[in-house]
Amino acid sequence: MNKVIKLKNRPVGAPQNSDFEFTKEDTPSPKDGELLLEARYVSVDPYLRGRMMDQKSYIEPFKLNEPITSGIVAEVIESKNENFKKGDFVNGMLAWKEQQTSNGEGLNKVDADKAPLSAYLGVLGLTGLTAYFGLTKLGLPKEGDTLVVSGAAGAVGTIVGQIGKIHGCKVVGIAGNDEKVEMLKSKFGYDAAINYNTTEDMTSAIAEVAPDGVNVFFDNVGGTIFDAVLANIARNARVVLCGAIADYNKTETPSGPRVNTTLIKNSVSMSGFTLRDFQSDFQEGIQKLAGWLSEGKLEYEETIVEGFDNIPQAFLDLFEGKNKGKMVVKI
Incomplete structure (x- = not known):
């Protein structure tokens, strides 16, 4: 069975663990043109708090009783999409699920040999x-x-x-x-x-x-x-x-x-x-950041929490200042 984390309640004040719900679903199988992804690293970010509120904003709010989404680095476990192969690592906005299928849209391949996978959610993300x-x-x-x-x-x-x-x-x-x-x-x-x-x-x-x-x-x-x-x-x-x-x-x-x-x-x-606001210029930014990183001009710090079940708590810890640098959950 495949674990999923959904938004159960819209928080009033500080979010609580009770605002999240863990459920299980059948492990999906990719159709033609799709790939099966397994989450490796999940990003938790303060802006997700705004998406838990049912109000107009620059991005659509999360829906109740549906999975939360954030930046995730995932591994391609099975592919029926010609643009991806088994073993590829990708980065994109994905659901808080252990495994999920995708048609490949919005996914970018990342190279684990050039930087740690978690860096693609932080300094290179x-x-x-x-x-x-x-x-x-x-x-x-x-x-x-x-x-x-x-x-x-x-x-x-x-x-x-x-x-x-x-x-x-x-x-x-x-x-x-x-x-x-x-x-x-x-x-x-x-x-x-x-x-x-x-x-x-x-x-x-x-x-x-x-x-x-x-x-x-x-x-x-x-x-x-x-x-x-x-x-x-x-x-x-x-x-x-x-x-x-x-x-x-x-x-x-x-x-x-x-x-x-x-x-x-x-x-x-x-x-x-x-x-x-700067989406059309992302490649410029990525090239600059990658160049500074390779030249030793950029350092980065991560707080890595382990375990899929700890994603909600890692998110809550952001509001207590318990992170140094980027807060990432390793699955």
Whole structure:
């Protein structure tokens, strides 16, 4: 029998294990033109929380009592599709199932000899592309800029900081514990890092490490951290809104300082984006990231959880900050 994970309830506030349902179905057989896939690595990401809500967004919400989908690296177990052969590894948006069939659309072959398979869900996958396009196309980093990254020890943040260094920026990271702060500086080349959980006055702490103001702010968090960075924004700065994990589980619309005056007075541009905005340029991003990785200019960190049954808990752990770098489940 084939294990499947479905969305049982639409979470109210923080998701719980009870919002997921494990079921079993017959192991599928591929028809002509199809291939049978077996999951090897499953990506869990904060944006999946938004898809659990029944509301209009940039991507269709998950349906109740149907399998959840995310980025997955899978192995071709059997193929009746001329474009794939048994033993190939592929990456694509697939269902949380141990095995499933596909007609091949939306799947990309990945090479286990060039990089670990899990990397195709992180630094060489949607995570890396999010960092690359968000920073280079919207943040427009240049030599001498001060770049501040919130959620810096997460999957996207670790890569954003390194791309900032490649472009000659002074890079400041914000993370949730001392271990992550040290990792940002020692492994990922951050010039400075701040532990928001032990810092009483974030506005002053950011002013100390960015005395001339913040030129580029790559925000993965939102909330009061966003307010503190914006209070230190420089003239002609660029603010890139990638995520708002601090607010994803709020049951009421959050409020905070009004940003209008700050943006106007300092001629600041602020842009939100989703990766789909740059879909036509994916090959450019992949080539850049792969080149930097092969040249030793990019490091990456993964938190790997083992076992299909642990996919929901790995997802929940994202909201507790239990991951360093990309959270991936190995099947």
